[in-house]
Amino acid sequence: xxxxxGQEYRASLRLVKPDVYFLGEKVKSVVDHxxxxxxxxxxxxxxxxxxxxxxxxxASATSHLTGEKISRFTHIHxxxxxxxxxxxxxRAIGQQTGSCFQRCVGHDGLNSVYSVTYEIDKKKGTSYHxxxxxxxxxxxxxxxxxxxxxxxxxxxRALAPSKQQDPDAYLHVVQxxxxxxxxxxxxxxxxxxxxxxGHLVMPTASMTAxxxxxxxxxxxxxxxPGITHIFGxxxxxxxxxxxxxxxxxxxYGIVGGExxxxxxxxxxxxxxxxxxxxxxxxxxxxxxxxxxxxxxxGGCKTGLADALIGATYLLAEAxxxxxxxxxxxxxxxxxxxxxxxxxxxxxCSCQGYALPAGSYMADPLLANITKLNVTRNAYEIARLxxxxxGGVLATLPSETDWRDPRVGKYVDKYMKGATGVPTETRMRxxxxxxxxxxxxxxxxxxxxxxxxxxxxIMIWRQANLEHKKRLARKLAKIKE
Amino acid sequence: xxxxxxxxxxxxPQVDLLKIGRRLAEVIARRSDLELSPVSASDxxxxxxxxxxxxxxxxxxxxxxxxxxxxxxxDESLGDMDALESTLLAAAQG
Ligand SMILES: Cc1cc2nc3c(=O)[nH]c(=O)nc-3n(C[C@H](O)[C@H](O)[C@H](O)COP(=O)(O)OP(=O)(O)OC[C@H]3O[C@@H](n4cnc5c(N)ncnc54)[C@H](O)[C@@H]3O)c2cc1C
Numbered sequence: 001x002x003x004x005x006g007q008e009y010r011a012s013l014r015l016v017k018p019d020v021y022f023l024g025e026k027v028k029s030v031v032d033h034x035x036x037x038x039x040x041x042x043x044x045x046x047x048x049x050x051x052x053x054x055x056x057x058x059a060s061a062t063s064h065l066t067g068e069k070i071s072r073f074t075h076i077h078x079x080x081x082x083x084x085x086x087x088x089x090x091r092a093i094g095q096q097t098g099s100c101f102q103r104c105v106g107h108d109g110l111n112s113v114y115s116v117t118y119e120i121d122k123k124k125g126t127s128y129h130x131x132x133x134x135x136x137x138x139x140x141x142x143x144x145x146x147x148x149x150x151x152x153x154x155x156x157r158a159l160a161p162s163k164q165q166d167p168d169a170y171l172h173v174v175q176x177x178x179x180x181x182x183x184x185x186x187x188x189x190x191x192x193x194x195x196x197x198g199h200l201v202m203p204t205a206s207m208t209a210x211x212x213x214x215x216x217x218x219x220x221x222x223x224x225p226g227i228t229h230i231f232g233x234x235x236x237x238x239x240x241x242x243x244x245x246x247x248x249x250x251x252y253g254i255v256g257g258e259x260x261x262x263x264x265x266x267x268x269x270x271x272x273x274x275x276x277x278x279x280x281x282x283x284x285x286x287x288x289x290x291x292x293x294x295x296x297x298g299g300c301k302t303g304l305a306d307a308l309i310g311a312t313y314l315l316a317e318a319x320x321x322x323x324x325x326x327x328x329x330x331x332x333x334x335x336x337x338x339x340x341x342x343x344x345x346x347x348c349s350c351q352g353y354a355l356p357a358g359s360y361m362a363d364p365l366l367a368n369i370t371k372l373n374v375t376r377n378a379y380e381i382a383r384l385x386x387x388x389x390g391g392v393l394a395t396l397p398s399e400t401d402w403r404d405p406r407v408g409k410y411v412d413k414y415m416k417g418a419t420g421v422p423t424e425t426r427m428r429x430x431x432x433x434x435x436x437x438x439x440x441x442x443x444x445x446x447x448x449x450x451x452x453x454x455x456x457i458m459i460w461r462q463a464n465l466e467h468k469k470r471l472a473r474k475l476a477k478i479k480e
Numbered sequence: 481x482x483x484x485x486x487x488x489x490x491x492x493p494q495v496d497l498l499k500i501g502r503r504l505a506e507v508i509a510r511r512s513d514l515e516l517s518p519v520s521a522s523d524x525x526x527x528x529x530x531x532x533x534x535x536x537x538x539x540x541x542x543x544x545x546x547x548x549x550x551x552x553x554x555d556e557s558l559g560d561m562d563a564l565e566s567t568l569l570a571a572a573q574g
Binding site for chain 2: 053054055056057058059085088089091092095303306
């Protein structure tokens with residue numbers, strides 16, 4: 001089996017049987033359930049993009065293991081060009097979906113585990129890297145979608161994993177056997193979890209010797225015994241079940257579709273284990289993953305912003321406000337804010353470097369700066385869009401009332417904007433803006449790839465402030 | 481003559497490369513002496529390397545080597561469809 005089309009991806013999901021719950025019900029088929037269809041569509045587009053003439057230059061790559069053409073989402077970066085192409089691919093696909101397409105998390109996980117397993121083996125004489133290469137080859141040749149499952153529920157944030165009252169607040173090894181390990185715990189907020197083929201599980205924080213059982217990294221198929229997925233709610237999620245226009249982005253939905261993954265004594269064979277007790281490598285893995293993931297945000301979020309800015313401009317036109325100077329200024333500000341994010345992602349890619357394993361990673365300082373900017377700029381972009389949209393963003397009557405034979409004519413008459421623009425056009429744009437700027441969509445820009453404080457900590461570590469003090473002393477002629 | 485369109489990856493929001501590509505494909509389809517081929521085909525005579533910005537991500541030797549001749553489009557000519565059409569036809573015939 002080689003690269004899959006979007007349809008083949010959907011068909012492949014029918015062959016796995018993950019345990020998925022949503023709104024108190026066990027889900028029979030993820031591919032056919034309205035709660036998941038938009039997220040499946042978004043992921044399917046990543047498959048189609050890798051094969052589409054218009055996008056393949058960015059969305060596909062050549063495997064360094066097999067020499068075959070593969071999806072870039074399963075590729076290990078081996079050059080600056082690879083790092084840059086990842087960012088451009090994310091922007092190009094984001095422009096099409098206007099929403100999260102999920103596969104970057106697993107991609108970043110694969111790249112991080114690739115380099116860190118190499119380094120563990122060098123220091124400890126283990127054989128994790130070789131095992132990982134076997135898995136990677138399979139993922140590449142079967143074009144599997146892998147979630148990146150790093151974030152633990154974390155219980156009391158002030159306590160280390162091993163000090164928690166509930167030992168399962170962080171996922172950990174409960175048993176080591178001849179043929180594998182047994183793990184218990186959970187991973188929270190995992191993007192695309194219910195429509196992936198497997199989970200790449202990684203530790204979420206730096207660890208000490210006391211936390212050795214929590215320093216664990218492995219791969220499991222989504223339907224491994226003992227794994228349960230509990231799908232998260234999103235703003236307006238029931239609209240997926242009872243309307244179309246009111247969804248705003250009916251085709252691709254809002255953010256990625258996140259789930260709590262519970263691991264209740266799950267057995268993982270040794271061939272799928274890539275860290276088990278090497279606690280001193282938990283931090284490098286987290287740092288590599290965080291860098292790779294933060295690098296992305298000026299790619300995908302800029303792609304989304306491209307669509308959002310377009311929607312804002314169209315809505316201004318639909319309301320007759322497009323000629324006003326302040327509207328133009330706001331659109332310019334939105335472009336400025338979005339392209340600033342893109343600058344960050346491109347810059348950290350250009351400043352990337354090779355790791356001992358031969359793979360490339362982005363510059364950590366610049367990647368963290370990029371993501372920290374996202375936690376602000378995405379909100380400011382949304383604020384400007386909401387400003388231009390007007391209060392109707394929060395009060396627009398429903399699609400059902402617009403279609404209603406009794407009141408529909410009133411909705412159509414009073415929700416109309418500029419001459420020549422149908423009410424439906426205005427309503428569609430308002431709903432798209434609502435989907436992209438209200439609720440769940442924004443929180444993702446804040447916490448996805450780590451909360452702002454996590455970036456600040458990395459920036460403090462990376463910024464070399466002592467060097468800056470030396471520069472100042474030299475200019476001010478102060479002796480050391 | 482078999483003509484292929486190779487896209488750079490289409491990430492530049494300032495240029496609707498997909499629309500330009502569709503228009504070029506229509507131009508090719510209208511001509512009886514030209515035939516649109518996928519980039520993966522082995523017997524391409526002419527390849528149009530269509531890039532949305534001067535960075536020209538698809539302007540690589542191995543891409544150009546796929547055909548006997550190539551035309552790189554990556555500059556301001558992207559904004560003028562008529563000029564682009566004539567350039568394409570002239571280059572294809574030339
Ligand atoms: C839409 C979405 C998609 C996501 N997808 C994924 C995914 O695919 N894979 C994945 O692994 N993760 C994913 N995440 C998780 C994301 O990485 C986390 O949300 C993020 O790291 C923050 O963790 P938290 O949500 O537990 O918040 P918390 O850690 O609880 O943070 C809340 C606040 O408390 C502060 N805080 C936390 N701990 C401390 C402390 N010890 N001392 C002082 N202050 C503290 C934080 O700085 C923050 O201000 C996703 C999140 C979102 C919102």
